[in-house]
Amino acid sequence: MSIQKREKKPGWKELPEGDLIIGGGTASGFKTGDWRSKRPIFLKDKCIHCLTCWVYCPDSAIIVQDGKVIGYDYDHCKGCGICYHECPVKGKAIRMISEKEAKAKNTVIAKAEGPKQP
Amino acid sequence: MIEIRWHGRGGQGAKTAALLLADAALASGKYIQAFPEYGPERMGAPVASFNRISPSPIKLHSGVTDPDIVIVLDPTLMDSVDVTEGMPANGTLLVNIEKSPAEVKVIFGIGAGIKICTVDASNISIETIGRDIPNTPMLGALIKATGILDFKEMMEDMKKKLEKKFKTKPEVIAGNLKAIERAYNEVRI
Amino acid sequence: MDKTNIVARTGNEAMAEAMRQINPDVVAAYPITPATEVVQIFAGYVADGLVKTEFVPVESEHSAMSACIGSAAAGGRTMTGTSSQGLALMAEMLYIAAGLRLPIVMADVNRALSSPINIHCDHSDTMMVKESGWIQIFSENCQEAYDNMLQAIRIAEKAKLPVMVTTDGFIISHGMERLEILSDADAKAFVGEYKPEYYLLNFEKPITVGALDLTDYYFEHKRQQIEAIKDSKQIILDVAGEFGAKFGREYGLFEKYKMDGAEIVIVAMGSTAGTAKVVVDGLRSKGVKAGLVKPRIFRPFPKEELAESLKGMKAIAVMDRSDSMNAQEGPLALEIKAALYDAPAGSCRTVLSYIYGLGGREIKLEDIELVYNDLSEASKGKAKPKVSYLGVRE
Numbered sequence: 121m122s123i124q125k126r127e128k129k130p131g132w133k134e135l136p137e138g139d140l141i142i143g144g145g146t147a148s149g150f151k152t153g154d155w156r157s158k159r160p161i162f163l164k165d166k167c168i169h170c171l172t173c174w175v176y177c178p179d180s181a182i183i184v185q186d187g188k189v190i191g192y193d194y195d196h197c198k199g200c201g202i203c204y205h206e207c208p209v210k211g212k213a214i215r216m217i218s219e220k221e222a223k224a225k226n227t228v229i230a231k232a233e234g235p236k237q238p
Numbered sequence: 239m240i241e242i243r244w245h246g247r248g249g250q251g252a253k254t255a256a257l258l259l260a261d262a263a264l265a266s267g268k269y270i271q272a273f274p275e276y277g278p279e280r281m282g283a284p285v286a287s288f289n290r291i292s293p294s295p296i297k298l299h300s301g302v303t304d305p306d307i308v309i310v311l312d313p314t315l316m317d318s319v320d321v322t323e324g325m326p327a328n329g330t331l332l333v334n335i336e337k338s339p340a341e342v343k344v345i346f347g348i349g350a351g352i353k354i355c356t357v358d359a360s361n362i363s364i365e366t367i368g369r370d371i372p373n374t375p376m377l378g379a380l381i382k383a384t385g386i387l388d389f390k391e392m393m394e395d396m397k398k399k400l401e402k403k404f405k406t407k408p409e410v411i412a413g414n415l416k417a418i419e420r421a422y423n424e425v426r427i
Numbered sequence: 428m429d430k431t432n433i434v435a436r437t438g439n440e441a442m443a444e445a446m447r448q449i450n451p452d453v454v455a456a457y458p459i460t461p462a463t464e465v466v467q468i469f470a471g472y473v474a475d476g477l478v479k480t481e482f483v484p485v486e487s488e489h490s491a492m493s494a495c496i497g498s499a500a501a502g503g504r505t506m507t508g509t510s511s512q513g514l515a516l517m518a519e520m521l522y523i524a525a526g527l528r529l530p531i532v533m534a535d536v537n538r539a540l541s542s543p544i545n546i547h548c549d550h551s552d553t554m555m556v557k558e559s560g561w562i563q564i565f566s567e568n569c570q571e572a573y574d575n576m577l578q579a580i581r582i583a584e585k586a587k588l589p590v591m592v593t594t595d596g597f598i599i600s601h602g603m604e605r606l607e608i609l610s611d612a613d614a615k616a617f618v619g620e621y622k623p624e625y626y627l628l629n630f631e632k633p634i635t636v637g638a639l640d641l642t643d644y645y646f647e648h649k650r651q652q653i654e655a656i657k658d659s660k661q662i663i664l665d666v667a668g669e670f671g672a673k674f675g676r677e678y679g680l681f682e683k684y685k686m687d688g689a690e691i692v693i694v695a696m697g698s699t700a701g702t703a704k705v706v707v708d709g710l711r712s713k714g715v716k717a718g719l720v721k722p723r724i725f726r727p728f729p730k731e732e733l734a735e736s737l738k739g740m741k742a743i744a745v746m747d748r749s750d751s752m753n754a755q756e757g758p759l760a761l762e763i764k765a766a767l768y769d770a771p772a773g774s775c776r777t778v779l780s781y782i783y784g785l786g787g788r789e790i791k792l793e794d795i796e797l798v799y800n801d802l803s804e805a806s807k808g809k810a811k812p813k814v815s816y817l818g819v820r821e
Binding site for chain 1: 526527528529587625632633634635636637638640643644646647648650651654655
């Protein structure tokens with residue numbers, strides 16, 4: 121995990137006791153985006169905003185604003201493709217492309233901001 | 239320190255008798271131990287329980303092997319169990335039986351020197367409490383036979399405890415007290 | 428001491444009484460001989476409304492400890508009781524309770540482990556989990572069982588470690604003795620209120636409990652835990668000090684009995700220590716320089732302190748009520764030997780291991796006299812077996 125590579129890990133005297141992780145919503149700091157080999161591409165014109173993908177996404181990586189899907193949180197999306205699989209739109213409002221392809225095409229994808237944690 | 243062994247059959251209250259005596263001795267300011275023979279509890283099988291009574295703290299935690307006093311709640315045990323096992327030559331044997339000490343000595347071949355006392359505690363308990371539960375009256379007989387506790391003091395303490403336990407059943411309290419008193423008076427020494 | 432506070436109680440009743448006065452938030456337990464009465468009597472207190480405890484009757488000891496872990500993690504003061512096979516079934520969860528640093532207090536009535544099946548006293552159950560991270564406190568009699576339970580709550584919550592208080596099965600658990608109990612008010616004031624720093628039901632300070640800890644963090648957390656149990660030694664002494672000052676009954680990491688001028692000494696835990704005291708008294712009156720050391724705390728093991736107390740002895744016998752299956756001495760003997768190895772040069776090297784009382788085998792005055800006799804001879808240079816099995820039929 122890239123974040124851990126950069127950080128110097130705490131020694132035993134500095135850690136909270138009893139294997140506790142203190143504070144809520146700590147999963148947002150754990151970036152799982154680099155596990156991804158395929159990424160979903162949002163096809164805005166086809167989306168009917170049924171939010172099925174939002175319900176199914178195991179990483180809460182579907183970003184919704186005012187009841188409408190606006191994109192994906194690539195810091196946390198693991199590329200599992202469940203959103204694509206569940207999308208009820210004929211011809212799908214989501215396209216899965218390989219990361220390799222994404223990088224080769226230098227696809228510019230507006231990176232949406234992840235949900236803010238309290 | 240005095241060591242006591244109670245003999246009875248599973249379900250006859252040998253353990254309760256030891257606890258009862260311990261409680262009474264504690265009330266008189268003594269240090270006490272009461273414990274049953276540890277084993278599977280089988281109704282009717284011969285069982286034993288034990289007491290230690292001492293004016294100073296009791297540290298000993300091994301079993302009682304040579305009791306100064308042995309109490310037999312059920313004389314039918316005496317055919318199969320050597321109730322005098324480990325007793326010192328001047329020990330006291332108290333038996334719940336309608337026979338006299340002299341008869342018990344002959345019938346069961348009790349060794350010379352052992353002081354034998356008898357009381358018909360079963361009959362007393364049937365007449366006073368209404369059931370054959372000899373352990374309560376045996377307490378009275380024991381005190382008379384050995385003088386290990388002050389009788390009056392014990393009776394007062396017992397009354398208090400029974401009143402607490404049987405608030406709604408005054409007849410039980412009176413019956414139990416009467417049983418102890420009768421056994422105290424009727425024990426043959 | 429108010430006379431009404433002197434009562435006749437069995438060890439199990441004494442422990443249940445302490446639990447009543449502690450009034451824990453949760454007790455989760457499953458019955459097992461000879462510990463059943465502890466939680467059975469306590470369940471009666473719950474039914475009678477004498478305590479405000481949530482009693483969770485579970486389907487196994489594994490579940491009992493699991494429920495205790497959940498309760499303690501949620502922030503509740505949590506207690507339970509078990510013995511032998513029950514403790515064995517809990518073993519997996521005991522490590523979790525300790526690793527999560529949850530201050531659960533358990534009444535553990537010592538009983539032999541199967542097989543062969545047996546319900547009587549030995550220490551093999553407690554010894555089996557000696558490395559689980561629980562603080563282990565042994566009791567000689569009913570009074571100590573009661574006093575240790577009250578102190579255990581304080582120790583656990585301060586050290587953030589679970590504590591098991593043991594009694595010898597049947598010998599103490601079912602033996603009625605004179606017990607001085609504290610008034611409810613004194614007991615309540617002594618144990619105080621439990622205010623955990625972090626707990627799951629505190630929505631103001633959310634936490635994650637039991638996160639996966641792989642090669643990168645596990646060792647650090649274990650290192651913390653090791654330090655915590657080491658540090659708990661001082662906490663145990665502090666709590667004992669406060670208990671002694673308030674109620675007049677003194678406790679330490681271990682008890683030294685007639686050790687002034689002693690040359691031969693037995694180290695023994697639990698009820699047997701009491702019986703050994705009687706033997707020591709007898710030997711002392713005959714001029715034999717016999718003494719006794721009774722470890723009260725087996726974990727954390729008071730290594731340096733015990734080595735110090737055994738300084739200058741000519742021969743030491745360690746009596747174990749369990750075996751370590753060819754490790755080779757008994758578990759306590761191994762610890763004592765390790766302590767003496769690290770002690771300053773010149774400390775006693777004659778340490779005899781005696782395995783006794785397995786499965787409740789009676790330990791009599793004569794048996795202990797025999798051990799002191801062996802020690803007498805060993806101190807004069809006579810060779811003795813390193814390990815002896817006391818009271819077994821050859």
